[in-house]
């Protein structure tokens with residue numbers, strides 16, 4: 001499922017929770033403020049402070065993400081990431097950092113390509129994959 005304009009609006013404004021897993025299967029979840037949709041299937045994330053998240057992604061480039069406002073936007077997104085430490089995506093997150101209230105210097109740009117979307121809306125359809 002491609003991201004609808006309502007979902008794009010929530011993702012533009014909201015904190016998201018990002019889950020990763022090490023190659024031996026230890027899960028890790030963190031809140032992330034600098035995550036913005038670039039288009040209807042791609043989310044750009046700034047690695048400002050990542051530690052376990054970044055190590056996990058280098059071992060296993062799979063990510064799951066839900067918006068903090070899951071009551072308003074009840075979706076779980078899963079995808080594969082690429083990590084950039086230079087180039088246009090890195091320049092973009094660097095600009096976000098320069099324009100932040102407290103200046104930040106991102107270490108990398110994480111580009112998530114959404115491959116699967118699931119509903120987490122409470123009810124009989126909860127957990128179902130959306131096409």
Ligand SMILES: Cc1cc2nc3c(=O)[nH]c(=O)nc-3n(C[C@H](O)[C@H](O)[C@H](O)COP(=O)(O)O)c2cc1C
Nearest residue numbers: 030031032033034046047048049050051052053054
């Ligand atoms: C409200 C909030 C927003 C955050 N936003 C970001 C962010 O945009 N980028 C980032 O790298 N870390 C961000 N962090 C820090 C991460 O949540 C986390 O502390 C960091 O990735 C280290 O944890 P880890 O070792 O599990 O990766 C944020 C933390 C909070 C509480």
